Amino acid sequence: MHSPSSPARRVQMALLGLLLLGAGAAQADQLDTILAAKKLRVAIDLAVPPYSMKDDKLRLIGSDVETAQRMAKDFGLELEVVPTTLTNRVPYLQTNKADIVISAFSITPERAKVIDFSVPYAPILVVVGAPRSMKITSPADLAGKKIIATRGTTNDQELTKIAPSSATITRFDDDATSMTAMVSGQADIWATSPMLLKVVNQKNPSRDIESKLTLKANLLAVGLRKGEPRLKEKIDGWIRTNLSNGELNTIYKKYHEAELPPEILHPAS
Missing domain, CATH: 3.40.190.10 (Periplasmic binding protein-like II)
Known part of the structure; x- marks a missing residue:
């Protein structure tokens, strides 16, 4: 039997302490x-x-x-x-x-x-928005057109599913950049949420953007x-x-x- 102060006993106690510390850390979430x-x-x-x-x-x-x-x-x-x-x-x-x-x-x-x-x-809708004067009633109407989306979003994912092969999807890294493109007229079609389309019109009423297609209703x-x-x-x-x-x-x-x-x-x- 090891004495309380023997080197072997001290090693055993140190190891036990480490095990207990590890157990406590594992329980902490x-x-x-x-x-x-x-x-x-x-x-x-x-x-x-x-x-x-x-x-x-x-x-x-x-x-x-x-x-x-x-x-x-x-x-x-x-x-x-x-x-x-x-x-x-x-x-x-x-x-x-x-x-x-x-x-x-x-x-x-x-x-x-x-x-x-x-x-x-909360919910969020995925829509395709474009100027009121542009005729878009189905995904087929997007053929040959340039559409923007914010990279990595469900908007991007849903658009990719339905866009014709001849459509060009330009992806920006954030909604702020996508918004700037729409407000300034660099882009006419955006896969996004209805409220962001409303903001485009607030910033530049001449754009007259409206929802054309609803792709999906997502839960947040x-x-x-x-x-x-x-x-x-x-x-x-x-x-x-x-x-x-x-x-x-x-x-x-x-x-x-x-x-x-x-x-x-x-x-x-």
Whole structure:
């Protein structure tokens, strides 16, 4: 038997300490880390109106911004907005640059393979918009035309599925650049959301852009890393509570001039 002070005994105790430390680290999850830091790091693309944008005083506003602000407040945490682009939403989660993503983030099977999603909290339509004078009534009318899309978005994915082979798809890295192309007349056809088409007309009424084709209705959710069940449960519970009490509907209506649809407010499961 080793004496309490023998070298072998000391090695054994040191190894036991390391094992216990490792076990404690394994049990700690992302929710514990967030609560200990007293801060919620939320990745948001800052130029996706009306989900996120800046007002005339350069304050960050929008339905996703207010959703993030209310969530952090209800959790008793400081909100840290982590600026991202639409193409970087998944990488920012995977590399721990952000705790969660609230940024017009559609639930897709491809994304669900690498990250987790909360229950849906809002919708977004995928449409093809063009000047009112341009005749587009079916995907076939896009043949030979130049269409723009924001790279890595569901808009890009849905457009790619239906665009004729003779159509040219030009992809920009963010909605702000796509918006500039539409407002300035560099492009006439954009696969995006209806509210962004409305912003084009606000910035340049002569463009007279309207929705021509609706490609898909997507559900938006909070994105988070795989393997964080406690964090997902907390966020899911918060969303359900704020759908039930009307807070998320109020936020959505403020910026989108419409009520949340029944499939969001009253999900089947």
